[in-house]
Amino acid sequence: MTRAVVCRASGADLDALSVLVAQALSAGPVGAWLVSDATERPLVVRRYARLLVSWGLEHGRVDTTGDRSVVAVWHRRVVAPVPSAGWMYDLHRVLGSHASRFALWHAYLDAVVPQVPHAYLAHLATRPGDEDVARVLLAAGLRGLDAEGLPSYAEVPGGRPREGVLAGLGFEPRSPILLEPGGPALWRLWRPAPDTGRCGGLPPRVRLRRGVTPLRGRLIPHPSPGSP
Numbered sequence: 001m002t003r004a005v006v007c008r009a010s011g012a013d014l015d016a017l018s019v020l021v022a023q024a025l026s027a028g029p030v031g032a033w034l035v036s037d038a039t040e041r042p043l044v045v046r047r048y049a050r051l052l053v054s055w056g057l058e059h060g061r062v063d064t065t066g067d068r069s070v071v072a073v074w075h076r077r078v079v080a081p082v083p084s085a086g087w088m089y090d091l092h093r094v095l096g097s098h099a100s101r102f103a104l105w106h107a108y109l110d111a112v113v114p115q116v117p118h119a120y121l122a123h124l125a126t127r128p129g130d131e132d133v134a135r136v137l138l139a140a141g142l143r144g145l146d147a148e149g150l151p152s153y154a155e156v157p158g159g160r161p162r163e164g165v166l167a168g169l170g171f172e173p174r175s176p177i178l179l180e181p182g183g184p185a186l187w188r189l190w191r192p193a194p195d196t197g198r199c200g201g202l203p204p205r206v207r208l209r210r211g212v213t214p215l216r217g218r219l220i221p222h223p224s225p226g227s228p
Contacts (some may be wrong), residue, residue: 004065004133006136006140006141008028012043014050014054017149021073022046024126030186050094052123061141065133069126071078071124072123072137072141073121074119074120074122076118076120077120105179107184110175113155118151119151121152124166145193149194151169152171153188153191166189172191174188191226
C-alpha cells in the first residue's frame with residue numbers, strides 16, 4: 001500500500017507547486033492548445049501555474065504531499081461561478097497577449113459548470129510515476145467531502161477517462177467539452193455525494209456540439225435532454 005504524508009499547502013510551497021503544475025500542463029494537450037509556440041510555452045504556462053496556485057491558496061484549498069510530488073487545487077462552489085473581475089485582471093496582467101486563449105479556456109469550462117453545490121478539482125498535477133501517491137492524496141480529501149455530503153467535479157483531457165487516477169476514486173465520465181479551434185476534448189467527471197446513487201445530484205446533461213460556441217463574447221452550450 002502506498003504511504004504518503006498529505007498536508008495543506010501554504011505560501012511557502014508556492015514556487016515548488018507552481019513548477020509541478022506547469023510541468024504537467026506543458027506536457028499535455030491542453031498546454032499545447034493554450035500556447036502553440038513550444039519555445040514560449042514553458043514560461044507562459046509557468047506564469048499561469050503560479051497564478052492558479054496563488055488563487056487556490058487564497059480562495060480555495062491546496063493539498064500536497066510531504067515531498068511536494070503531488071498537488072491538488074480545490075474550490076468550493078456553493079453557487080455557479082461568475083467571471084471574476086479580479087481573476088481576469090490578474091490573467092491579463094500576468095500573461096499579456098497570451099491571456100485571451102487562457103480566458104477562452106476558462107469560459108469553455110464555466111459554460112457547462114454543474115448547477116448544484118460541489119467541490120471543484122481545478123487542477124491535479126503529479127510527478128511522473130507518483131500516480132498512486134496522487135490517489136492517496138485525493139482519497140484523503142474526498143473522505144472529508146463525503147463527510148459533508150458534498151459531490152465533486154473535475155475535467156480531464158484524453159480519450160480514456162475511465163482509466164485515469166480519478167476514475168478509480170468514484171468519478172464517472174459525462175459528456176465532454178471540445179476545445180476549439182483544434183483543441184483536445186476534456187471529459188467532465190462527476191463524483192456523487194454518498195447515499196445519493198450513481199447519478200445523484202448531477203445536473204442535466206449538456207451535449208456539446210463542437211464544444212461550446214463563442215458568440216459575441218459569450219459561450220453558449222448546446223443542451224440535450226436526458227440524464228447524464
